[in-house]
Amino acid sequence: MAALSLTALHASHGGCWLREGDVTRTISKGEAVMAAADTLLLILNAPLVATRLGYPDLSGLDLLELYAFVHPARFVVPTPKGLAHALNLPEPQGDADVARLLQQAAAALLDTCESPDWPEREGAWTGLQSLVRMRWPWATLLTGRIAKPQRAERWLFTRLPEWEESPEHAQPRQIVLHEADVLHRLEDLTGAGAEQRPGQRAYAAQAAHAFAPRERSGHPHLLLAQAGTGIGKTLGYLAPASLWSQQSGGTVWVSTYTKALQRQLRQESRRAWPERRTDGSRPVVVRKGRENYLCLLNLEDALQGGFAGRAAILAQLVARWAAYSRDGDMIGGDLPGWLGTLFRQRGITSLTDRRGECVYAGCPHYRKCFIERATRASAGADLVIANHALVMVNAARGRDTAARPTRIVFDEGHHVFDAADSTFAAALTGAETIELRRWVIGPEKASRGRRRGLSARLADIVSYDEAGSKAITAARAAAEALPGDGWMQRLAEGAPWGPLEELLAAVRATVYARDESGGQEAGYGLETEAADLDGAFVEISQAAREALADLRQPLMRLGLRLEALLEDPPDWLDGQGRARLEGARHSLSWRIDLLAAWEALLARLGGPADPEYVDWLAVERSEAREFDIGIHRHWLDPMKPFASVVLEPAHGVIMTSATLRDGEDWAKAVARSGAEHIGVVPRLTAQESPFDYAAQAEVLIVTDVPKGDIPALAAAYARLIEASKGGALGLFTAIRRLRAVHGRIADRLARAGLPLYAQHVDPIDTGTLVDIFRDDPAASLLGTDALRDGVDVPGHSLRLVVMEQVPWPRPSILHRARRMAGGGSAYDDSIIRARLAQAFGRLIRSRQDHGYFVVLSSAFPSRLLSAFPAGTPVRRISLEEALHRVSSHASGETTPEGENAGRS
Numbered sequence: 001m002a003a004l005s006l007t008a009l010h011a012s013h014g015g016c017w018l019r020e021g022d023v024t025r026t027i028s029k030g031e032a033v034m035a036a037a038d039t040l041l042l043i044l045n046a047p048l049v050a051t052r053l054g055y056p057d058l059s060g061l062d063l064l065e066l067y068a069f070v071h072p073a074r075f076v077v078p079t080p081k082g083l084a085h086a087l088n089l090p091e092p093q094g095d096a097d098v099a100r101l102l103q104q105a106a107a108a109l110l111d112t113c114e115s116p117d118w119p120e121r122e123g124a125w126t127g128l129q130s131l132v133r134m135r136w137p138w139a140t141l142l143t144g145r146i147a148k149p150q151r152a153e154r155w156l157f158t159r160l161p162e163w164e165e166s167p168e169h170a171q172p173r174q175i176v177l178h179e180a181d182v183l184h185r186l187e188d189l190t191g192a193g194a195e196q197r198p199g200q201r202a203y204a205a206q207a208a209h210a211f212a213p214r215e216r217s218g219h220p221h222l223l224l225a226q227a228g229t230g231i232g233k234t235l236g237y238l239a240p241a242s243l244w245s246q247q248s249g250g251t252v253w254v255s256t257y258t259k260a261l262q263r264q265l266r267q268e269s270r271r272a273w274p275e276r277r278t279d280g281s282r283p284v285v286v287r288k289g290r291e292n293y294l295c296l297l298n299l300e301d302a303l304q305g306g307f308a309g310r311a312a313i314l315a316q317l318v319a320r321w322a323a324y325s326r327d328g329d330m331i332g333g334d335l336p337g338w339l340g341t342l343f344r345q346r347g348i349t350s351l352t353d354r355r356g357e358c359v360y361a362g363c364p365h366y367r368k369c370f371i372e373r374a375t376r377a378s379a380g381a382d383l384v385i386a387n388h389a390l391v392m393v394n395a396a397r398g399r400d401t402a403a404r405p406t407r408i409v410f411d412e413g414h415h416v417f418d419a420a421d422s423t424f425a426a427a428l429t430g431a432e433t434i435e436l437r438r439w440v441i442g443p444e445k446a447s448r449g450r451r452r453g454l455s456a457r458l459a460d461i462v463s464y465d466e467a468g469s470k471a472i473t474a475a476r477a478a479a480e481a482l483p484g485d486g487w488m489q490r491l492a493e494g495a496p497w498g499p500l501e502e503l504l505a506a507v508r509a510t511v512y513a514r515d516e517s518g519g520q521e522a523g524y525g526l527e528t529e530a531a532d533l534d535g536a537f538v539e540i541s542q543a544a545r546e547a548l549a550d551l552r553q554p555l556m557r558l559g560l561r562l563e564a565l566l567e568d569p570p571d572w573l574d575g576q577g578r579a580r581l582e583g584a585r586h587s588l589s590w591r592i593d594l595l596a597a598w599e600a601l602l603a604r605l606g607g608p609a610d611p612e613y614v615d616w617l618a619v620e621r622s623e624a625r626e627f628d629i630g631i632h633r634h635w636l637d638p639m640k641p642f643a644s645v646v647l648e649p650a651h652g653v654i655m656t657s658a659t660l661r662d663g664e665d666w667a668k669a670v671a672r673s674g675a676e677h678i679g680v681v682p683r684l685t686a687q688e689s690p691f692d693y694a695a696q697a698e699v700l701i702v703t704d705v706p707k708g709d710i711p712a713l714a715a716a717y718a719r720l721i722e723a724s725k726g727g728a729l730g731l732f733t734a735i736r737r738l739r740a741v742h743g744r745i746a747d748r749l750a751r752a753g754l755p756l757y758a759q760h761v762d763p764i765d766t767g768t769l770v771d772i773f774r775d776d777p778a779a780s781l782l783g784t785d786a787l788r789d790g791v792d793v794p795g796h797s798l799r800l801v802v803m804e805q806v807p808w809p810r811p812s813i814l815h816r817a818r819r820m821a822g823g824g825s826a827y828d829d830s831i832i833r834a835r836l837a838q839a840f841g842r843l844i845r846s847r848q849d850h851g852y853f854v855v856l857s858s859a860f861p862s863r864l865l866s867a868f869p870a871g872t873p874v875r876r877i878s879l880e881e882a883l884h885r886v887s888s889h890a891s892g893e894t895t896p897e898g899e900n901a902g903r904s
């Protein structure tokens with residue numbers, strides 16, 4: 001294959017390289033910018049190169065765009081090495097060799113388009129014709145290489161298969177699983193000859209109890225299972241789950257918090273279930289919230305002129321992907337996470353169904369819709385893999401009561417509390433209310449998009465049903481009281497319109513008046529308790545409450561009218577219309593609930609505080625720019641609504657995690673399960689990790705990096721990363737410090753061949769950053785403390801975790817209330833121990849792993865040390881000593897045995 005003689009540019013923190021013909025030379029950033037301004041250069045990941053060059057207008061022939069066109073829905077790590085692997089090319093030997101690879105990769109991809117064996121050929125020619133009109137830089141190079149098909153290609157919307165209506169499912173048979181059968185199933189899943197793991201067997205036997213017939217209504221079997229890392233808990237619960245679903249005909253839901261675990265579960269479930277049943281249906285289905293999936297109607301709108309400029313090119317590439325996607329999942333599915341960031345705007349989100357505008361059966365693509373397909377597939381599945389938020393939302397307001405989950409495994413169970421906290425919270429904010437206004441009235445400005453108000457979505461009601469039509473007109477009029485476009489500007493100018501904007505203005509004024517957090521100057525969000533509000537504020541909030549009630553009334557009348565029409569359908573209501581009304585009734589009912597929750601929130605302002613809730617006023621800001629304002633209400637204990645909505649109707653629930661307990665203590669895990677709210681005593685089980693932590697890991701508490709000294713912190717990070725030769729995950733509690741450290745050390749490390757990536761710095765989504773980190777043992781990744789749970793990188797790629805300080809909880813109003821209710825500093829300690837345990841858990845994922853866990857804080861209280869698995873050596877040492885330990889292991893010298901200083 002001849003290398004294409006396009007000029008290629010590679011820029012990293014280590015320098016810039018330009019390759020013309022077959023000569024590569026090092027150039028300065030200035031020369032690189034000039035070259036890019038002059039000619040269309042071959043580059044990889046334009047936004048990243050633009051950041052490296054400090055030249056935001058950079059454009060060129062981006063290989064990632066070409067890859068997305070040629071191989072839609074195919075995974076690639078978007079780095080030179082990743083591209084080389086995906087295309088079967090030799091890996092580049094260092095930065096200076098990358099530009100050559102870019103030429104080879106371009107040639108390989110363009111050659112593929114001429115090959116008769118190109119699997120993703122269908123649709124390419126047609127898509128290319130549109131891309132030529134849009135002047136996509138690659139279009140001219142592709143024209144002539146992609147042969148015009150003999151017969152016209154099928155349009156995407158004809159090509160996608162239709163889903164089938166599935167018959168109603170009988171309720172599951174009531175069965176008792178026998179331990180011998182469960183263990184036998186476990187052996188089948190782990191494979192003949194696999195080493196027997198006693199912890200896993202004990203775990204599976206315990207998990208089986210959750211599937212027994214329920215003895216009392218409202219009292220599910222509840223198992224809390226602490227599963228030390230490496231016991232093999234996934235197969236441990238899949239063994240009884242698969243046996244139960246096979247024997248009972250029922251569906252088991254496994255709920256996760258991270259996408260990494262969803263991916264792993266999808267793979268592991270293949271051991272228990274085939275990809276398809278004999279009738280072609282799928283026994284295992286991944287379900288996500290509808291805002292994750294491509295909405296075909298939005299895509300059609302984008303392809304037909306709704307998107308312009310670069311966004312229109314993105315729409316074409318998404319259309320290519322949609323034809324080859326497994327399930328239409330755009331966020332964490334098979335659409336590359338990097339595709340959206342190449343186009344530097346919110347194109348991807350506007351192609352999903354975020355705002356609940358779906359017209360259901362009124363949509364021309366309804367029978368091919370990815371969301372409808374996923375919903376139907378889960379009703380007949382043996383195993384549904386979902387996330388905590390979706391399971392809770394589904395239990396609270398699922399469209400089909402018969403399909404609500406009754407046997408649920410919450411893996412990553414330590415996150416159930418946080419997921420319940422956000423699911424059952426109420427937020428009456430500008431952003432939320434304007435969405436509701438648009439949902440009722442439609443967009444204010446003449447928009448090319450398809451967004452419609454209620455009257456357009458229910459056009460047949462408006463034409464044929466007088467009572468329904470009157471309710472819609474009244475709702476439309478009442479929604480005028482909600483904030484409209486430009487509300488933030490009006491608030492800033494002191495000129496709010498209508499009762500809700502007046503309320504938000506009062507919230508803003510109160511928050512600024514009361515703030516003494518020091519956050520005003522720092523640019524952070526601001527908040528204050530919703531307590532002791534003055535008479536004027538209370539009056540404004542009551543006027544806002546009345547306005548919300550005025551909107552809720554006609555929506556309720558409309559809901560009742562729809563119900564009546566569905567019960568006794570008139571002549572004009574055909575099957576499609578019926579399905580549309582059912583969809584509308586569902587989305588109406590949760591908006592009515594939302595309005596009622598807002599009214600309740602406002603009704604209490606000025607009155608005595610309700611001890612069940614924590615209410616506060618907030619101005620959300622990012623880098624001093626306000627982006628939302630409003631009133632928030634959280635449950636003091638969100639497990640109370642969780643217990644009544646999720647646990648009570650369920651028959652069997654397992655909550656499991658490696659960090660469910662606090663050390664050996666079950667009290668917090670039991671309290672956080674919600675069991676006591678429904679009078680259930682959970683079964684408890686714990687299996688210890690089989691890893692030899694004394695030999696595999698060390699905790700190093702570095703005592704001589706001064707707190708608040710950014711240059712010293714940055715130097716410590718750089719030296720530790722050098723000592724371990726990369727493979728480091730750096731966790732920060734403040735984005736500001738993360739950026740400051742990254743800015744100081746990235747160039748130095750890159751020159752040593754140690755690439756450093758960072759959340760909030762590199763224009764790359766977090767999932768892709770983790771993919772890059774996993775793929776390159778020399779790479780390191782900096783992220784916020786929240787990344788401690790999202791990184792699943794077994795093996796050599798992750799061998800050092802560095803925390804900049806003890807991960808104290810943020811002292812928010814909500815945290816303060818829970819802290820007071822939860823035992824003061826003991827509550828904080830348990831949160832910190834959980835965070836440390838989760839971060840430590842990233843380090844050792846298999847028996848072969850070895851790693852160091854470093855905390856750069858001398859003020860590390862000994863009472864937190866129980867966060868680490870028993871036997872893990874803990875040393876309080878200087879940075880020099882820590883560097884010595886890390887580097888001697890990285891260079892292959894064994895760590896001296898027997899000098900374990902024990903827990904200090």
Ligand code: SF4
Nearest residue numbers: 295296297358363369
């Ligand atoms: S049915 Fe709804 S979500 Fe699906 S394509 Fe149509 S409008 Fe979009």
